[in-house]
Amino acid sequence: MYAAPQDPAREELMWICNAWYVAAWTHEIEPGRIQARTVIDQPLALYRSSTGGIVALEDRCCHRFAPLSLGRLEGDDLRCMYHGLKFAPDGRCIEIPGQKLIPQSACVRRYPAEVRGSWVWVWMGEPAQADAAKIPTTIALDDAGWRLKSGQLDYDAHYLLIDDNLLDLSHLSFVHEKTIGMDMPQWADLRPRMTPLERGLRFQRWHTDHPPRGFMKKLGERLDVWTAYDFLFPGVFLQRTGFYPPGTAEQSGGQAPAVEPLFHRLDEQAVTPMAERRSRYFYAAGARSGDLDAENLERLYAVTERAFHEDKTLIEAQQKLIDREPERRMLPTSLDAGPTQFRKMVEGLMSAAP
Ligand code: FES
Ligand SMILES: [Fe+2]
Secondary structure, eight states: OOSOOSSHHHHHHTSOOSSEEEEEEGGGSOTTOOEEEEETTEEEEEEEOTTSOEEEEESSOTTTOOOGGGSEEETTEEEOTTTOOEEOTTSBEEEBTTBSOOOTTOBOOEEOEEEETTEEEEEOSOGGGOOGGGSOOOOOTTOTTEEEEEEEEEESSOHHHHHHHHHOGGGGGTTTTTTTTTTOTHHHHSOOEEEEETTEEEEEEEEEEEOOOGGGGGGOSSEEEEEEEEEETTTEEEEEEEEEOTTHHHHTTTSOOOSOOSEEEEEEEEEEEEETTEEEEEEEEEEEGGGOOHHHHHHHHHHHHHHHHHHHHHHHHHHHHHHHSTTOOOOOOGGGHHHHHHHHHHHHHHHHOO
């Protein structure tokens, strides 16, 4: 999976096109401006139409391949600013300066694009197969029930290495021993319950005897923590964490708690492959608005972001070692159940691709 493809035909096979990918935060696509993005090696030009929807066109003019993201918006249309071809939001060329006839082949590819929650999703495959109902449900950053803060990080690494990291949270006890995994050997010692989902996996677990830190100390000296997340292709991580009084795990018989938590944390993240060794990691962290004031959100977010930099340092270094000797085999352990199962699913999607 990591080996660099030798020929262009294999390069094509590397990506799963028929999938929704997060291309941007909605607030990044400002009215009147064109944003250049790359998703699975495809250059995209994104902009907002007058109705507020997102237009996603191939960022390559069909004339002489100038980037359309360097062009100009004229109402809902986009004019290439090299020689002036003008394109409608559906990708059709509607004007060629000094030429009456517009050939049918004068068009750029349009990608289905949707706003859900606070993310802009693009469908990179067959437009006819794009089903917006399949886009995962997420909480918007301005949802009144939650207090959230967002960010993003670019990685020089294959997206599946970042997925591996999110599919196996045992690393919290080690990579994050000074941040989000502090005093929590349970992350590595206890395995979560794993359930298959369509294009993903669900992980659930109780941690008991959790020592809260900082502003969370007011909740009690020790807490039971219920962590549940869905991880969906290509790298969407949707996690809820409930903090409970000691004894709740036992009362729940190890199952999902039926009672309201003392503190309800939310983490929503998405990994988007840009190129073979380049990925973008979008994330939001926070909690129910009643559980967290603005100041404590800053604290929670600062620790979380520090942890994400810890992951980035480690994974980019791991990628370099993999690339040194791509044929070397890794040693499987029982920690790898999630990553292994997810990769099998990805391979299945890849071989099912047309
Ligand atoms: S390259 Fe776009 S108009 Fe010529
Ligand atoms: Fe991590």
